[in-house]
Amino acid sequence: MVGVIIDTIAVLLGGLLGAWGGHHLSEDFKRNLNLIFGICAMGMGIMAIAPMKNMPAVIFALILGTAIGLIFHLGQLFDKGALLLQTPVTKFIHTEKLGLNEYDFVNQLVTAIVIFCTSGTGIYGALTAGMTGDNSILISKAILDLFTAAIFACNLGYVVSLVALPQFIVLFALFILAQFIFPLTSGDMITDFKACGGFLMLATGFRMAKIKMFPIADMIPAMVLVMPFTWLWTTFILPALAS
Template sequence: MLGTIVNAVAIVIGGMVGLLLRKGIPDNYKATVMQGLGLSVLVIGLMGAFKNENILLLIFSIVLGGIIGEKLEISNKLDNLGIWIENKTGKGEGSVAKGFVTASLMFCVGALAIVGSLESGLTGNHETLYAKSLLDGIASVIFASTLGIGVIFSAAAVFIYQGIITITAGAVRYLLVEEVIREMSAIGGLLIVGISFNILEIKKVPVANMLPAVFLPILYQLLEPLILSATTIIQNIF
């Protein structure tokens, strides 16, 4: 858990620095920086998504994951949590909830969050999460300078999300082969593309509702022997 703790602290520190810088940045500069950040996030997402080597699994995961997320109403619950934080902090301009949701998703669904948490849980190696902490700290400065204090609260979401992955990694160790981790990272990259669309205001993508998709390659790995057996039987029949 040490890597996740360091990651959360880095986001808080970066967010505080961003808040200090925010007061001196004119609105037109903030808008330009936000657009540039959106484009950068788009490139990061595409780089991750292009690592995919099983397009059918990616499509299946996104579709089924989206259905699960809609059923669980993850997006609404995350938005409501952001609004609750906004009310508690006494901010009413709506930026707290937006900053919390945007930063939480950005920091949670990327390849580094997944791979780093798995490494931390399986081997006790925190180096990937340390590298992520540095990147997230810098990113939180930029996010907080444009989206405000909500970015700082995303540290709690990162702590819970990565902590759960780290703690449960040992239980599914035998399923976490290289192919599974690669596909999980690729799906995470695709979700980051969705986040960039939201930042650029191209299209509102319910990224939070698609979060279950990231973990479906693990289910596929578990069921793969049955799928292959069924495929072989069908081929023999026809």
């Protein structure tokens, strides 16, 4: 529980500090620093992907999960949620004052929501903390989230600090459910789960750097599918292929 609280506070403080001091930074500084954070997200993604145990299961989960997200327009739901998060602060600050049009504002805010609320590291960290009491993963994540939230807030304003609310809800729910989920997993399932989250982080890095706007929100169902697919692959398909 301590790790969940620390990570949430990091996003809250980062959002407040970035919004408060962001106007003192030049656009060139913020743009170039955002590129660096994009590269960092890519690096974290690659590191998470590298130990992957069952590539077919992970790839299939990514493809089918993204297809499900696209069919049910999950990305559009995230867009609406991002606009709802903006509503409480519109009376104080508008996107026009931030130099962003609505399209760019929503895209950047959705990216922030995915990074803070649904990253593989955060989900795995919350599950680990709930099952074993080890908060080190979430605390390490909090350090990066503090600075990442500050950079996002330089462009998006105080609305970034509000992302701490859905982040807390997601991580706390996973923390509570950990006692039921974790015992059902294996080492390979956890490794492939982190690898799937790594693909999302890699796609997030491309999005942050504005190289390619991957449909990250639509990819989220893959995180739900990857563990069952790994179990099916290792339990039934691999033994059948070996026989």
